[in-house]
Amino acid sequence: MIDISNSGRRNFLSATGAMALGAATPMTGARAQAAQTIRIGVLTDMSGPFRDISGPTSVVATRTALQDFGNRGFNVEVLVADHQNRPDVGVSLVRQWIDRDGVDVIVDVPSSGVALAVNNVVRERNKVYLNSTAATVELTGGQCSPNTIHWTYDTWMLARSTGAALVRAGGQSWYFITADYAFGHSLEGQTMDFVRSAGGRVVGSVRHPFPGTTDYSSFLLQAQASRAQVVAVANAGVDAINVIKQAGEFGLMRRGQRVAGLLVFANDVNSMGLQVAGGSVLTETFYWDLNDRTRALSQRVVANGSPGGNRPSMGHAGCYSATTHYLKTVADMGVVAAKADGAATIARMKAMPTDDDAFGAGTIRADGRKLHPAYLFQVKTPAESRGAWDFYTLLQTTPAEEAFRPMAAGNCALVRS
Amino acid sequence: MAAPAAAGAFEGIDAEREVFWGFTRPQLLAFGLMLVFIAVAPFFLYPVFLMKVLCFALFACAFNLLIGYVGLLSFGHAAYFGMGGYLAGHSAKVWGFTPEVSIIIGGLAGMLLGWLIGMLAIRRQGIYFAMITLAMAQMVYFFCVQAPFTNGEDGIQAIPRGAFLGSVSMARDFNLYWLVAGIFVISFLFIHRVIHSPFGQVMKAIRENEPRAISLGYRVDDYKLIAFVISAGLSGVAGGTKSIVFGIATLTDVFWTMSGEVVLMSLVGGLGTLFGPVAGAAIIITMQNYLAEFGAWVTVIQGVIFVLCVLAFRRGVVGEIGRLLKVRL
Numbered sequence: 001m002i003d004i005s006n007s008g009r010r011n012f013l014s015a016t017g018a019m020a021l022g023a024a025t026p027m028t029g030a031r032a033q034a035a036q037t038i039r040i041g042v043l044t045d046m047s048g049p050f051r052d053i054s055g056p057t058s059v060v061a062t063r064t065a066l067q068d069f070g071n072r073g074f075n076v077e078v079l080v081a082d083h084q085n086r087p088d089v090g091v092s093l094v095r096q097w098i099d100r101d102g103v104d105v106i107v108d109v110p111s112s113g114v115a116l117a118v119n120n121v122v123r124e125r126n127k128v129y130l131n132s133t134a135a136t137v138e139l140t141g142g143q144c145s146p147n148t149i150h151w152t153y154d155t156w157m158l159a160r161s162t163g164a165a166l167v168r169a170g171g172q173s174w175y176f177i178t179a180d181y182a183f184g185h186s187l188e189g190q191t192m193d194f195v196r197s198a199g200g201r202v203v204g205s206v207r208h209p210f211p212g213t214t215d216y217s218s219f220l221l222q223a224q225a226s227r228a229q230v231v232a233v234a235n236a237g238v239d240a241i242n243v244i245k246q247a248g249e250f251g252l253m254r255r256g257q258r259v260a261g262l263l264v265f266a267n268d269v270n271s272m273g274l275q276v277a278g279g280s281v282l283t284e285t286f287y288w289d290l291n292d293r294t295r296a297l298s299q300r301v302v303a304n305g306s307p308g309g310n311r312p313s314m315g316h317a318g319c320y321s322a323t324t325h326y327l328k329t330v331a332d333m334g335v336v337a338a339k340a341d342g343a344a345t346i347a348r349m350k351a352m353p354t355d356d357d358a359f360g361a362g363t364i365r366a367d368g369r370k371l372h373p374a375y376l377f378q379v380k381t382p383a384e385s386r387g388a389w390d391f392y393t394l395l396q397t398t399p400a401e402e403a404f405r406p407m408a409a410g411n412c413a414l415v416r417s
Numbered sequence: 418m419a420a421p422a423a424a425g426a427f428e429g430i431d432a433e434r435e436v437f438w439g440f441t442r443p444q445l446l447a448f449g450l451m452l453v454f455i456a457v458a459p460f461f462l463y464p465v466f467l468m469k470v471l472c473f474a475l476f477a478c479a480f481n482l483l484i485g486y487v488g489l490l491s492f493g494h495a496a497y498f499g500m501g502g503y504l505a506g507h508s509a510k511v512w513g514f515t516p517e518v519s520i521i522i523g524g525l526a527g528m529l530l531g532w533l534i535g536m537l538a539i540r541r542q543g544i545y546f547a548m549i550t551l552a553m554a555q556m557v558y559f560f561c562v563q564a565p566f567t568n569g570e571d572g573i574q575a576i577p578r579g580a581f582l583g584s585v586s587m588a589r590d591f592n593l594y595w596l597v598a599g600i601f602v603i604s605f606l607f608i609h610r611v612i613h614s615p616f617g618q619v620m621k622a623i624r625e626n627e628p629r630a631i632s633l634g635y636r637v638d639d640y641k642l643i644a645f646v647i648s649a650g651l652s653g654v655a656g657g658t659k660s661i662v663f664g665i666a667t668l669t670d671v672f673w674t675m676s677g678e679v680v681l682m683s684l685v686g687g688l689g690t691l692f693g694p695v696a697g698a699a700i701i702i703t704m705q706n707y708l709a710e711f712g713a714w715v716t717v718i719q720g721v722i723f724v725l726c727v728l729a730f731r732r733g734v735v736g737e738i739g740r741l742l743k744v745r746l
Contacts, residue, residue, distance in 0.1 A: 047716060082715060086669045087572055088469075088659070089705065095465050096706075113571050117665045120575045136571070143574070181562050182569030210562065 036335050037075040040323065041103040043090060043118065044133075046082035049237040050110040052267040054133040054315050057306040058108045061316040064300050065323035074335040076327065079103060083114050090114040091121055098125045104339050105130060105326055108319050112136035112183060116143055123147045127342040130326060132318030135183070135236070135263060137405060140369040144412035146343040149350075151370045152318030153285050155187050155263075156405040161283040161374040162260050163194030165396040166230060169376070171258055175228035176205035177219050177243055179235035184210065187262050188234040203228045213239065216246045224252060230281075236263045245276045253279040266313040269379055269391050278381035285374050285403075286317040286358055287392050297357035311389045317358035322370075324356045325349060362400060367412040374403040433745070439613030443744035447692055455598050464590040465662065470702045471601040472659040477682040477694030478608050479651035484680075485689030486612055487644045488624035492547045492676050493534065493554025494652050497527035499671025500557060501653025506573040506666035507566055516579045516587055520600065520657040527653020528646050530557070535645035539638055542627075551673065558671045572667030576660055593662060600658055604651055609691060611647060620644055681719075685726050687733025692746050696735050 042062050044054045059080050066076050079097065083090035090109070097103035098121070105128040109115045115134030122129040123145040131139055132151045135158070139150040174195050178188040184207070192202050204226050206219050220243070223231045231252060233243045240261050247259045259280040261268075266287065269277045288298035288311045297320065301312045312320070329349045330338040338345045350364045359372040377392035385391065407415055436442050458467055476498055483489045505523030508514045514522065538549040561567045568574070578587040587593040611617050619640050622630045631637050660666035669675065678701065686697025704722070708715045730737040739746040 082711075084705075084715070087665050087667045088663050088669060091663050091665060092465055092469060092706065096463055099465075100463055113667055116571055116574050117663075117667075120664060138571070182571060209559075 036073070037077060037102075038105070038327070038330055038335060038338070039077045039079060039097075039101065039103045041079045041081065041094070041097045041101075041106050042108050042319070043081055043083050043093060043106055043114075044108045045085055045110050046080075048085045050085070050133065052271065052310065053237075053265040053313060054108050054110040054319075055307075057267075057301065057310045057312060057316045058133070058319045060304050060306045061301050061312055061320040062107055062323050064297070064304050065320045065327065067300075067304075068324065069327045069331070072327075072331045074330070083109070083111070085111045085114065087113045087117040091117045094118050094121045095125075098122075098127055104128060104342070107323060108132050108315070110134055110315065112138075115139065119143060119145055119148055122342070125342075128326065128345050129342075130319075130322035132322055133315035135187075137186075137410070140365075140367045140405070141410040141412055144367050144410070144414055146368075146414060147346055149322065149346060149364055149368045149370055151322045152314050153283075153374075154369075154404070155183075156190055157285070157374050157403050158262055158283050159187060159190035160194050161376050161396070161398050161403065162232070162262055162281065163191040163200075164198040165283075165376040165398060166258070166260060166281060167195055167198035167200040169395055171200065171230035171260075173201045173203045173226075173228045174230045174232055175203055175223045175226040176232045176234055177216070177223060178205055178207050179210040179239055180207040181210045183236065184234050188232075191232060191234065191262060200230075208235075208239075210235070210239070214242060216243050217250070219243075220247055220250045220252065223247075224250060224255075224257070228257065230258045230260055232260045232262055233264075234262050237268075240264055241268055241272055244280055245272060247280075248276040265315065266389070266391055267310060270310075270389070274380060274382045274385055274391070277379045278384075280379050281376065281395070282379065283374055283376050284314045284392075285372055286312070286314040287375065287377065287394075288312060288389065289392070290375075290394075291360075293357040293360065312358075321354070321356045321358040325352070325354045328352070365404075365407055366415045367407050367410055368414070369404050369407070369410075371400040371404055373400050374398040435613075439609060441745060443742070444691060444746060447746055451692070451695065452602070455602070459591065459594050464594045466702075466706055468590075468594055468597045468662045469659070469706075470699050471597050472655050472662065473679075473682065473698040473702050474695040475601050475604050475658070476652055476655035477679055477686065477698045478605060479648045479655060480679045481683050481688065481690075481694040482608055482611065482651070483644060483648045484683060485693075486617065486624060487620045487641060489539070489641065489645070490543075490547045490680075491538070491550040491645075491648070492673075492680070493550035493552075493557075494649075494679050495671050495673060495675035496534070496554035496557040497531055497649040497652035498656035498659075498675060498679075499561065499666075499668075500530050501527040501656030502660035502666040502670045503561065503567055503573060503656075504653075505657030506576040506660040509579055509661060510573060510576045511566075514579075515583050516581060516593075516596065516661045519579075519661060520654055523657020523660070524650050524654035527656065528650035530653075531646045531649020532642070535642050535649065539641040539645060551676070554671070554676060555673060558668070558673070561668060561671050567666075567668075570668055572665050573660070574665055576664045576666065578661060578664065587661075597658055597662060600654065604654060605695075608651070612691070616640070616643070681723060683733075685723070685733055687736030687739070687746075690733070690735045690739060690746050693733050693735040697733065700734070 042059050044058050046055050081093045107130050109118050109131050110133035112134050115131050129148040135155050137154045137156050176188050178184045206222050233240050261282045264282040298311050302309050333348050354362045362372040364370050376396040378395050480494050501523035504526040505519040508522045509519040534553045580586045682697035682701050683694050687693025735746050
């Protein structure tokens with residue numbers, strides 16, 4: 001159906017072009033077939049700070065899911081667009097996709113602001129929204145929607161896993177370096193709660209201006225002077241990479257302090273290098289080297305042409321897993337019914353247990369929260385690593401039913417009755 | 418405005434004569450074409466996209482009023498645009514006002530902010546003026562990052578479109594389009610009127626030679642400040658309209674890149690022309706929209722077009738067309 005056999009950005013572009021051609025040809029033939037075509041819109045960041053943790057690799061992961069669904073009596077097309085991390089661009093793209101191009105499902109969507117904006121549009125138009133890479137708990141909380149499933153992770157899960165599990169693993173006293181905006185505050189607040197309730201102590205915190213901070217030396221010196229066992233980094237993307245890099249330069253890890261990135265992905269570790277990131281602690285729900293199924297999936301994604309051999313991290317795995325489950329549901333309920341009613345499709349998806357190579361067996365809760373275990377990893381040092389992408393040692397596993405915020409605490413209107 | 422050369426003098430005089438409400442004949446023709454396009458386009462093109470183009474066209478026209486007619490390069494217009502968007506969004510969502518009242522509140526917010534910043538900025542010229550506006554706009558940005566009513570980086574989400582005058586529902590794109598088109602056309606005519614008033618003549622005199630305007634007895638600072646406030650207010654209207662159209666108001670609209678984008682739009686279209694900013698906004702927004710599938714290449718393509726513009730046609734698209742046809746547009 002869709003031939004993916006190449007790698008690199010230029011090839012990726014030509015593949016998109018070929019796909020557009022492929023999409024145009026059947027249109028001229030049989031219009032009736034249009035009703036039998038499911039259109040997936042991958043809305044992602046192709047040019048900004050989230051390119052590595054979602055971006056082209058998310059597109060490849062989504063296409064990988066299609067390979068399993070070649071002959072189920074319906075066609076599947078994938079459309080791709082770059083929201084440039086701008087909610088207005090994201091909203092207009094999604095509106096256009098739905099109104100004009102007949103897109104049925106929106107996948108991926110990193111960046112909380114864009115993710116929440118898209119949530120409203122999809123609900124208004126009664127389509128399907130499978131968010132994989134945004135972190136905000138609002139998607140299953142105050143702004144939960146019958147048309148949305150939040151697939152991969154959220155800040156509550158990260159805070160719980162890194163906070164509580166790290167205290168259990170011996171990190172008693174904590175110091176926070178936090179980005180001074182809403183996302184940073186909520187990540188810091190949630191993590192502090194878990195640290196305290198697990199019996200740990202918060203000895204201090206410092207907030208750095210957002211955005212645009214590049215020199216973290218004064219914050220790191222305060223963290224060092226606090227003598228806390230754990231220095232938690234409550235920011236994301238380039239900021240987190242910079243803090244961890246500079247923490248390495250100040251020798252925090254060498255002197256026995258643990259640096260915990262509260263939102264760091266395998267791809268970030270790859271760009272930092274183990275020399276820098278080695279010894280730090282982080283949480284993901286997926287790691288390519290967890291078991292045979294994850295290894296097989298990662299191999300397929302790389303073979304299908306992820307740029308530069310980028311291995312999938314949890315966001316990408318979520319795109320694969322969500323698309324797989326969605327297509328299973330469509331095959332089950334029929335294409336026409338699935339295209340007609342997004343909320344009904346989501347309800348069917350929630351009723352069916354999930355099972356795929358990325359997260360194994362799992363379930364979807366009534367408020368739209370997909371459940372699977374969370375893993376606390378320690379990043380290997382260069383000496384421990386056996387080769388490229390051999391990054392993590394598993395420290396703790398939080399079982400699926402404990403990993404995410406309890407439904408009652410979310411205040412989601414769908415389940416409040 | 419210089420007297421045309423002897424050859425083709427009749428054409429020249431004819432093209433320069435203002436035949437109706439300050440419009441010259443070519444301008445009237447261009448305005449008519451624009452009206453026809455606005456009226457017909459929603460039947461062929463996607464209305465939400467057109468509304469976005471109109472919002473940015475208004476924003477660029479407001480910006481052009483300063484740079485093109487007073488010669489003041491403001492590098493902080495995102496502040497008025499974004500703050501107008503936030504206040505319009507807040508008043509529609511939290512205070513429950515109808516869309517037109519919310520947009521007016523957005524415009525007032527822009528004016529107030531423009532008055533405060535303008536009072537400081539107009540005391541300096543050239544690069545210093547630009548840097549002061551940029552610095553003040555960044556202060557507004559960091560205020561918006563922290564202020565509780567903006568919801569930080571999530572922005573104000575799910576702003577209701579409401580009902581025009583409380584009776585006509587704006588939920589349908591088509592209905593809202595006519596409201597946006599109306600706001601745009603009225604604002605465009607207002608800008609045109611300002612430029613062609615005695616006040617506008619003084620603005621242009623200041624642009625051409627400020628010391629001379631002072632020596633003629635004009636209180637230059639007052640004129641500059643009033644132009645600044647008008648420009649900021651219209652930017653606020655544009656921002657407010659945009660947040661009603663999309664149902665969100667976010668940090669993107671107050672960030673300095675938005676100030677840069679409006680400079681780009683005016684340059685591509687043609688500085689100091691009446692229709693240039695409209696064309697520039699249409700070109701840039703169309704590119705952002707239709708090139709989105711090329712991913713990382715959008716910004717590269719945008720940059721190449723900008724370089725081409727600066728190298729090949731410095732007067733901008735409309736400016737060059739005007740030069741070829743020997744008319745003022």
